Amino acid sequence: MSKKIGIVGSGIVGQTLANGFVKHGYDVMIATNTASKREELKSKTNGKAKIGSFEEAANFGEVVVLATKGSAAEAALKAAGMANLAGKTVIDTTNPIADAPPLNGVLQYFTSQNESLMERLQTLAPEARFVKSFSCIGNAFMVNPDFNGVKPTMFICGNHEGAKSDVKTILDQFGFDVADMGAVEAARAIEPLCILWCIPGFLSNNWTHAFRLLKR
Numbered sequence: 630m631s632k633k634i635g636i637v638g639s640g641i642v643g644q645t646l647a648n649g650f651v652k653h654g655y656d657v658m659i660a661t662n663t664a665s666k667r668e669e670l671k672s673k674t675n676g677k678a679k680i681g682s683f684e685e686a687a688n689f690g691e692v693v694v695l696a697t698k699g700s701a702a703e704a705a706l707k708a709a710g711m712a713n714l715a716g717k718t719v720i721d722t723t724n725p726i727a728d729a730p731p732l733n734g735v736l737q738y739f740t741s742q743n744e745s746l747m748e749r750l751q752t753l754a755p756e757a758r759f760v761k762s763f764s765c766i767g768n769a770f771m772v773n774p775d776f777n778g779v780k781p782t783m784f785i786c787g788n789h790e791g792a793k794s795d796v797k798t799i800l801d802q803f804g805f806d807v808a809d810m811g812a813v814e815a816a817r818a819i820e821p822l823c824i825l826w827c828i829p830g831f832l833s834n835n836w837t838h839a840f841r842l843l844k845r
């Protein structure tokens with residue numbers, strides 16, 4: 630399993646996953662393209678992660694995590710550099726949230742139901758091995774969440790089996806049950822789970838839940 634993780638994105642998701650990967654013994658570089666955020670990132674990761682640009686983190690990582698604002702994801706990939714992503718597992722945490730406000734607690738997306746952001750990203754960077762993951766749970770529960778011994782389900786999808794195997798190993802370490810929903814098109818179903826997850830938050834300020842797929 631690759632041990633060098635490059636995180637493209639400096640928000641709370643990038644920071645949370647950076648600290649999670651450090652905790653699990655990975656060598657981590659987290660990236661911002663805004664110079665004034667570098668010092669803050671250093672302290673948010675307790676000096677344990679390297680700090681770089683999007684391009685430097687994509688080059689550093691054997692596995693790359695994309696954790697930018699959804700509407701900036703395509704620009705972020707271009708800034709990261711296609712050659713730095715080719716042949717690598719790219720964990721896509723992003724959701725295509727539009728700038729327009731939620732309607733009765735329902736987030737608005739800039740994609741339609743018959744497309745997904747990850748399909749756009751896979752088309753833009755065809756040699757990258759995208760795996761949707763961490764998109765359907767709040768950042769507070771991304772690393773070894775405690776739900777009284779019950780593991781939440783992380784829904785994943787992607788075209789490359791080896792990349793999904795990398796992500797399953799990581800998700801096992803991070804305390805998740807994994808549900809592999811198939812190829813990239815399944816992101817059309819996984820990305821909207823974020824809309825569902827956020828509704829109790831917007832309507833009743835309840836942000837402390839997670840999805841679990843029951844099977845028999």
Ligand SMILES: NC(=O)c1ccc[n+]([C@@H]2O[C@H](COP(=O)([O-])OP(=O)(O)OC[C@H]3O[C@@H](n4cnc5c(N)ncnc54)[C@H](OP(=O)(O)O)[C@@H]3O)[C@@H](O)[C@H]2O)c1
Binds near residue numbers: 637660666725823
């Ligand atoms: N927050 C959550 O709990 C949560 C849960 C699941 C999934 N997600 C998804 O995870 C992703 C990251 O979320 P977040 O809350 O951590 O942070 P965010 O505020 O959505 O994104 C911050 C990152 O986006 C980059 N960015 C913003 N505008 C940009 C632009 N115009 N061009 C290039 N880069 C730009 C920033 O770059 P700089 O570093 O240069 O400022 C920064 O790295 C989102 O897609 C979100 O939907 C979030």
